[in-house]
């Protein structure tokens with residue numbers, strides 16, 4: 001049902017102005033409040049005591065819940081419970097998110113009321129709402145949910161608590177616990193929702209890999225080289241890769257343990273890497289099959305640093321462009337293709353020249369495309385090993401390269417090694 005229809009329903013039920021109700025609904029939905037919960041909240045605001053439901057829904061096994069179920073009653077063990085705040089109509093609303101399990105399965109939940117849930121609790125949630133998220137059912141515990149704690153604890157085959165390794169974290173994970181070394185950390189001032197505010201951002205590492213992080217309420221334990229334990233962090237996508245979010249509700253403590261941050265990135269097939277939807281640190285190998293337009297000598301907007309065409313920035317109009325070098329190369333390994341983006345430094349390496357050299361070459365040829373052509377001749381048809389940050393969006397997969405090196409095991413080397421073996 002469209003928001004408009006929901007608003008009309010509510011407005012006629014409550015006898016209030018539709019536009020007003022619609023604006024409120026819009027607001028709630030923008031803050032990811034599910035529509036049923038949003039309507040309940042507005043019923044309360046406009047003074048309708050009814051809970052909107054009817055009768056107590058039947059008990060269900062978690063494994064049997066589908067997105068089509070309206071409301072259910074479930075009994076399960078709280079695996080994780082993480083608090084976080086969202087902004088609604090100028091107020092901070094605290095919500096609790098986590099996972100609930102029984103013998104038949106596990107389900108994500110969001111609690112809009114503070115029921116005091118802790119990992120290990122066995123609970124029965126009567127009249128819990130079900131919504132669909134990413135094709136999967138999710139539970140909503142709200143004011144209309146009757147929640148009780150069971151004395152008899154349920155035995156489930158899932159680990160209680162949110163202990164995780166960085167390599168296993170995915171966008172959407174809640175209430176996770178990690179033990180990491182702070183590989184890189186910087187303090188920044190951003191324009192937050194309450195004006196200027198300081199945050200920390202950087203990179204965490206553990207035995208399994210590395211991930212970027214943001215700490216919204218700077219914790220003194222988070223500093224370069226520090227080894228820390230973080231409870232109740234959540235994972236959100238930022239610029240196409242998962243990022244660990246440390247909030248005011250996260251518990252950060254220094255730990256006395258060596259964490260050996262692996263130097264190696266995860267190596268994957270291109271197809272497999274693209275399928276993950278984004279990885280912070282990954283290594284792939286393949287053939288450069290083309291160098292795309294917008295490579296070589298380019299101009300950027302001095303304001304927003306985006307690439308401009310013929311002195312025109314899409315946002316800032318006519319500007320004095322700043323010269324720069326970059327490469328967008330298509331790398332293919334037979335399982336998939338990705339656009340590898342080389343920054344100015346890596347581009348200088350494959351071009352084998354500086355920005356000044358490129359400007360000089362373009363001046364002589366009276367065409368700046370010659371720089372891209374030179375790069376094309378050097379790298380197309382060769383095999384490269386690339387390490388960097390992979391992001392995937394509707395326009396395709398981009399790999400921001402940190403390392404770009406010709407493979408040692410190119411075809412020629414493999415062929416001659418094979419011949420040596422055969423001749424031996």
Ligand SMILES: [Zn+2]
Pocket residue numbers: 301302303304305306313314315316317
């Ligand atoms: Zn611009």
